[in-house]
Amino acid sequence: MGERPAGAPAAPADAPDGLPSDLVAQLGDRVHPIPTVAPGELVFEVLPADLASLASTLVGGGWRFVMLVGLDERRGGAGFAVEAAFERPNASIVRFRAALSADAPSYPSIARGVPAALWDERELKDLFGIVPEGHPDPRRLVLHDSYPRGFHPLRHDAPTTPPDGPTDRRYVPFAAHGEGVFALPVGPIHAGVIEPGHFRFSAVGETVLYLDARVFFTHRGIEKLVEGRTTSNALQIVERSCGVCTVTHATAFALAIERIAGTEPPARATNLRAVLAELERLYNHVGDLGNICAGIGFNVGSSQLGWLKERLLRINESLTGHRYLTGVVVPGGLVTDLPADALAALPGRLAEAERDLRTLLHLVNRAEAALERFRSTGVLSRRTAIDLGTVGVAARASGVPVDLRCDHPTGAYGTLSVPLVESAAGDVAARFHVRAQESLASLDLLKRLLADVPEGPVNVPLGSLAPGASALGWAEGPRGASWLWLRIGQDERIDRLHLRSASFANWPSVAAAAPGNLVPDFPLINKSFELCYACTDR
Amino acid sequence: MDLLDRWLRPLRTGVVTSAYPAKPPILEPAVRGLPELDAERCTRESDCVAVCPTGAISLSAESWTIDAGRCVFCGACERACPTGAIDLGDSVTIAAVAPSGLLHVTPLPPRPER
Numbered sequence: 001m002g003e004r005p006a007g008a009p010a011a012p013a014d015a016p017d018g019l020p021s022d023l024v025a026q027l028g029d030r031v032h033p034i035p036t037v038a039p040g041e042l043v044f045e046v047l048p049a050d051l052a053s054l055a056s057t058l059v060g061g062g063w064r065f066v067m068l069v070g071l072d073e074r075r076g077g078a079g080f081a082v083e084a085a086f087e088r089p090n091a092s093i094v095r096f097r098a099a100l101s102a103d104a105p106s107y108p109s110i111a112r113g114v115p116a117a118l119w120d121e122r123e124l125k126d127l128f129g130i131v132p133e134g135h136p137d138p139r140r141l142v143l144h145d146s147y148p149r150g151f152h153p154l155r156h157d158a159p160t161t162p163p164d165g166p167t168d169r170r171y172v173p174f175a176a177h178g179e180g181v182f183a184l185p186v187g188p189i190h191a192g193v194i195e196p197g198h199f200r201f202s203a204v205g206e207t208v209l210y211l212d213a214r215v216f217f218t219h220r221g222i223e224k225l226v227e228g229r230t231t232s233n234a235l236q237i238v239e240r241s242c243g244v245c246t247v248t249h250a251t252a253f254a255l256a257i258e259r260i261a262g263t264e265p266p267a268r269a270t271n272l273r274a275v276l277a278e279l280e281r282l283y284n285h286v287g288d289l290g291n292i293c294a295g296i297g298f299n300v301g302s303s304q305l306g307w308l309k310e311r312l313l314r315i316n317e318s319l320t321g322h323r324y325l326t327g328v329v330v331p332g333g334l335v336t337d338l339p340a341d342a343l344a345a346l347p348g349r350l351a352e353a354e355r356d357l358r359t360l361l362h363l364v365n366r367a368e369a370a371l372e373r374f375r376s377t378g379v380l381s382r383r384t385a386i387d388l389g390t391v392g393v394a395a396r397a398s399g400v401p402v403d404l405r406c407d408h409p410t411g412a413y414g415t416l417s418v419p420l421v422e423s424a425a426g427d428v429a430a431r432f433h434v435r436a437q438e439s440l441a442s443l444d445l446l447k448r449l450l451a452d453v454p455e456g457p458v459n460v461p462l463g464s465l466a467p468g469a470s471a472l473g474w475a476e477g478p479r480g481a482s483w484l485w486l487r488i489g490q491d492e493r494i495d496r497l498h499l500r501s502a503s504f505a506n507w508p509s510v511a512a513a514a515p516g517n518l519v520p521d522f523p524l525i526n527k528s529f530e531l532c533y534a535c536t537d538r
Numbered sequence: 539m540d541l542l543d544r545w546l547r548p549l550r551t552g553v554v555t556s557a558y559p560a561k562p563p564i565l566e567p568a569v570r571g572l573p574e575l576d577a578e579r580c581t582r583e584s585d586c587v588a589v590c591p592t593g594a595i596s597l598s599a600e601s602w603t604i605d606a607g608r609c610v611f612c613g614a615c616e617r618a619c620p621t622g623a624i625d626l627g628d629s630v631t632i633a634a635v636a637p638s639g640l641l642h643v644t645p646l647p648p649r650p651e652r
Contacts, residue, residue, distance in 0.1 A: 321613070
């Protein structure tokens with residue numbers, strides 16, 4: 001496991017309840033613990049006015065921002081509420097809850113001190129009408145111009161279809177102005193089979209001065225859709241938040257349910273879940289390495305790695321019946337055992353894939369013309385990565401050693417000791433290198449997992465889900481940390497679910513990495529982050 | 539040498555795409571295609587209708603119908619069927635030119651006399 005960021009001060013001595021002592025001193029009697037069923041989570045009630053200062057204090061002390069969750073509790077006679085969660089490796093996760101008024105919910109914005117929360121607060125404002133006062137970017141994020149003013153879909157009394165009504169003024173992209181500065185609008189419809197995003201470049205000649213990235217064109221209202229559903233029904237929707245992080249989302253969801261129910265999945269299930277998670281990482285990473293090659297027109301690399309990815313997808317199909325691994329992970333374990341013959345053939349098929357991957361990486365790493373394009377392109381500095389709360393490959397390639405498999409290990413990862421691959425350069429070459437090394441590391445983890453698959457059942461009955469109980473779930477996916485906040489309502493149904501995917505966390509980093517580069521290099525930079533639009537937009 | 543390798547590798551790899559639709563798609567044995575009903579074994583318990591998360595299955599006295607436009611291939615019906623009459627087979631070529639083409643109807647034999 002890598003070192004912690006050298007710039008972060010040593011964590012202060014903790015008070016008995018897990019909070020830094022200076023924070024307890026700062027808040028005095030304005031912080032009250034709330035009992036929770038979720039192990040390793042600390043929940044506190046605080047005043048809305050204290051949120052910003054305590055968020056800044058925590059993040060300044062080396063904690064990492066996890067998510068903001070909006071809650072509409074008016075049906076229970078209360079008002080709105082907002083919850084902010086923070087984590088530190090191998091420590092408790094803390095959640096701060098602040099009650100807000102029912103009529104005009106607002107609180108002082110935390111994003112000025114914690115830029116990682118910039119998009120969370122804009123989303124909260126769109127979907128709940130909770131106003132983060134003093135937010136540096138008050139534009140809409142999730143709901144584009146066509147939605148009427150005052151329509152906040154995650155409020156319980158919001159109609160499922162937006163009503164007719166006057167909309168806000170047209171979207172104004174952030175752009176640079178001056179002599180010789182051109183605005184280059186690109187998208188949301190692109191050449192090629194990719195998801196929709198609008199990129200507004202401000203450029204002088206070929207050089208990008210500023211990039212305003214706009215996504216959420218595929219917002220489907222998944223969080224609203226799962227409200228009131230049974231957990232088994234909601235799982236079908238959550239694991240399809242996007243097409244390529246299926247195991248990640250399903251595992252995070254299952255974990256949250258299991259933490260509320262107090263259920264431990266059996267050893268065979270946790271082992272096979274890790275097998276599936278590494279297979280998901282592997283096919284994504286291999287595909288992304290190919291896509292990076294495609295970003296510079298290096299066709300041998302992209303076609304050969306694409307063919308390798310296809311073979312990995314067929315391995316997925318042989319194990320689960322589905323190329324993208326849906327319908328296997330469920331709360332309590334796995335839905336059924338994996339077919340014995342496919343499991344027996346897996347080490348051989350993976351050994352073949354590893355041999356080809358090593359050959360192909362050698363081929364790309366010897367192609368100086370390709371590497372020349374990767375180096376010093378799309379640099380994301382370590383400081384920016386920390387400020388924006390970048391996760392996953394992008395963070396590790398910028399010298400920020402974060403990986404939930406190491407920081408908050410669950411299931412089989414508790415005993416697996418995952419190697420943390422890092423690079424300091426923060427450019428496309430670094431992200432290519434980290435992905436390549438992580439692919440080989442996943443193949444090694446798979447060997448270790450498959451050498452010792454425990455016998456026994458693959459699922460256990462779930463404990464009961466108490467109304468009002470809430471917990472976090474998480475998983476380190478191919479793109480990084482995906483977090484999920486879940487609260488149970490009546491009859492073991494979903495009261496509120498919030499999914500903050502790794503792609504949601506990393507989009508602002510893509511925009512931050514673009515300035516100073518050539519416009520034609522942006523496809524390459526974008527591919528080196530390789531984020532999902534669908535699980536960002538939800 | 540490296541350049542030569544980059545030239546020769548695609549030639550050595552050869553054609554890897556399949557001849558679909560002239561030939562059937564390449565599938566693994568475990569593939570989950572559209573649920574298929576063995577009408578002889580169906581006892582009309584309608585457990586499949588109850589467990590389907592998307593309401594893709596309907597059952598009448600004469601037929602069992604699955605809507606390929608709703609099915610998400612989760613396999614819940616296959617696991618719920620008390621007589622093992624449902625199988626997620628290898629039928630994956632389900633695109634249709636009209637919505638009605640997504641409805642796959644399996645006629646059921648007349649209910650046996652007691």
